[in-house]
Amino acid sequence: MNERQILSLLKTGQVAFRHPLKLHFQPGTGEFGVSVPKRHFKRAVKRNLLKRRVREAYRLNRSRLGEQDYDIFIYYIGKEVEDYERIEKSLVALLDDLAAH
RNA sequence: AGGGCAAGCCAUUCUGUCGCGCCGCGAUGAGCGGUGAGGAAAGUCCGGACAGCAUAGAGCACCUCCCUGUGGAAAGCACAGAUGGGCGAAAGUUUAUGGAUCGCGUAACAGAAAACAACCGCCGGUUUGGCCCGGACUUGUUCCGGGGCCGGCAAGGGUGAAAACGUGGGGCAAGAGCCCACGACCGCGUGCGGCGACGUACGCGGGGUACGCACCGGAGGGCUGCAAGGCCAAAUAUAUCGGCGUCUGAGGGCUGCUCGCCUGAGCCGAGGGGUAGGCUGCAUCAGAUAAAUGACAGAAGCCCGCAAGGGUACAGAAUUCGGCUUAUCGGCUUGCCUUAUUU
RNA sequence: CGGGAUGUGGCGCAGUUGGUAGCGCACUUGGUUUGGGACCAAGAUGUCGCACGUUCGAGUCGUGUCAUCCCGA
Numbered sequence: 259m260n261e262r263q264i265l266s267l268l269k270t271g272q273v274a275f276r277h278p279l280k281l282h283f284q285p286g287t288g289e290f291g292v293s294v295p296k297r298h299f300k301r302a303v304k305r306n307l308l309k310r311r312v313r314e315a316y317r318l319n320r321s322r323l324g325e326q327d328y329d330i331f332i333y334y335i336g337k338e339v340e341d342y343e344r345i346e347k348s349l350v351a352l353l354d355d356l357a358a359h
Numbered sequence: 360a361g362g363g364c365a366a367g368c369c370a371u372u373c374u375g376u377c378g379c380g381c382c383g384c385g386a387u388g389a390g391c392g393g394u395g396a397g398g399a400a401a402g403u404c405c406g407g408a409c410a411g412c413a414u415a416g417a418g419c420a421c422c423u424c425c426c427u428g429u430g431g432a433a434a435g436c437a438c439a440g441a442u443g444g445g446c447g448a449a450a451g452u453u454u455a456u457g458g459a460u461c462g463c464g465u466a467a468c469a470g471a472a473a474a475c476a477a478c479c480g481c482c483g484g485u486u487u488g489g490c491c492c493g494g495a496c497u498u499g500u501u502c503c504g505g506g507g508c509c510g511g512c513a514a515g516g517g518u519g520a521a522a523a524c525g526u527g528g529g530g531c532a533a534g535a536g537c538c539c540a541c542g543a544c545c546g547c548g549u550g551c552g553g554c555g556a557c558g559u560a561c562g563c564g565g566g567g568u569a570c571g572c573a574c575c576g577g578a579g580g581g582c583u584g585c586a587a588g589g590c591c592a593a594a595u596a597u598a599u600c601g602g603c604g605u606c607u608g609a610g611g612g613c614u615g616c617u618c619g620c621c622u623g624a625g626c627c628g629a630g631g632g633g634u635a636g637g638c639u640g641c642a643u644c645a646g647a648u649a650a651a652u653g654a655c656a657g658a659a660g661c662c663c664g665c666a667a668g669g670g671u672a673c674a675g676a677a678u679u680c681g682g683c684u685u686a687u688c689g690g691c692u693u694g695c696c697u698u699a700u701u702u
Numbered sequence: 703c704g705g706g707a708u709g710u711g712g713c714g715c716a717g718u719u720g721g722u723a724g725c726g727c728a729c730u731u732g733g734u735u736u737g738g739g740a741c742c743a744a745g746a747u748g749u750c751g752c753a754c755g756u757u758c759g760a761g762u763c764g765u766g767u768c769a770u771c772c773c774g775a
Contacts, residue, residue: 306653306675307654314655317377
């Protein structure tokens with residue numbers, strides 16, 4: 259996703275939240291993006307680690323969305339580095355809600 | 360064996376499951392093959408490459424660096440060394456450094472004084488009519504002591520970060536490098552050693568410190584930076600108002616000033632309108648463009664702990680290279696110092 | 703990625719030639735008032751972001767470091 263797509267998604271898309279993730283979504287072509295704010299994690303290593311965990315969780319669980327494709331952008335809202343299990347749990351819950359909707 | 364110093368190096372390793380970027384083959388798919396973070400990729404503190412703009416030239420400013428030699432494109436760079444200081448028992452380590460001392464400034468508090476000096480003090484004088492007080496006696500135009508006054512001195516003075524060479528002797532009214540001997544320091548000259556900073560021996564001369572500014576000398580510096588710059592696409596408008604100007608010349612020529620040179624019809628301010636998407640720059644086996652180089656699990660090694668168990672750093676490329684600085688669990692190699700024991 | 707600025711009492715700020723660190727608001731105590739506010743008097747409050755260096759002596763000078771903020775397509 260490029261900057262323009264993200265801005266339009268943030269503007270027009272819907273929002274769901276479950277600690278430590280915030281999910282922006284709208285029906286689309288299956289675009290995906292992640293952001294971890296520099297404000298909470300000063301070191302690039304930690305930001306990269308969190309982005310990779312979120313991406314991995316999305317990759318393994320995106321099939322839960324079913325037929326409909328969504329453009330999705332995820333903010334990492336938490337202030338601590340959470341382990342993979344916790345992140346996956348949150349994301350699965352979010353995706354299940356979205357699919358049910 | 361313990362402790363320490365210096366230099367260099369490494370940055371855990373394997374397996375399984377599921378995956379990612381780029382390149383090549385393939386047909387665009389499936390697939391196959393290759394390749395994919397660091398010693399600091401970091402901070403952005405220096406210096407380059409590269410790019411754009413500028414560049415007839417001259418002078419003055421300004422900024423940076425400053426012991427010596429070598430290396431280097433250069434550097435607030437590296438290595439080796441010199442001298443002084445700090446730390447250490449030592450191995451070592453750390454820090455400062457051009458010249459000149461003519462000029463200016465500062466040295467709080469304390470202290471007599473912080474750089475002209477003279478508060479206490481020490482010494483001399485106070486006479487022919489000639490200051491004051493006390494004492495002596497032979498009662499005076501006398502003598503003694505003190506104060507005051509005049510003059511000399513800078514040795515001593517609880518301070519201070521720092522006090523105007525040290526010790527001994529001479530000298531003097533008292534004193535003083537005032538003079539002498541020895542020593543320390545500074546400068547100059549000569550010899551010797553060294554490429555050199557410098558060291559050393561001898562001789563001669565000298566006597567108020569430290570820091571900063573200014574001064575002098577040498578070396579370097581055009582400016583801006585990949586959000587530079589190039590290409591493509593998209594979009595349009597300059598309505599109106601004010602000021603300056605068209606060869607007696609506006610404005611511009613991206614570090615200041617002066618001269619000079621080049622260019623030559625627009626420029627500046629208010630106000631208004633449009634676009635802000637993509638490719639390239641981006642490499643010599645990383646080369647993305649909201650950014651790949653991974654996630655999870657299990658062993659082995661190492662460390663801590665009686666054990667259960669825990670720990671296994673700092674940290675993630677964004678045009679690129681040479682340095683510097685900072686962060687960093689732990690380990691290896693080599694050389695050296697030191698302590699203890701045994702032989 | 704590049705350029706620039708700022709860190710001083712609780713808050714907002716001063717502090718140049720290095721020499722006991724200040725101001726306003728807020729705070730505490732006392733007075734005044736029936737009570738409160740306002741006013742008057744007194745008082746407390748500081749690792750000067752952190753570390754090292756230069757110096758006899760650093761808020762001030764130098765170097766490094768941390769944090770915050772601003773600007774630039």
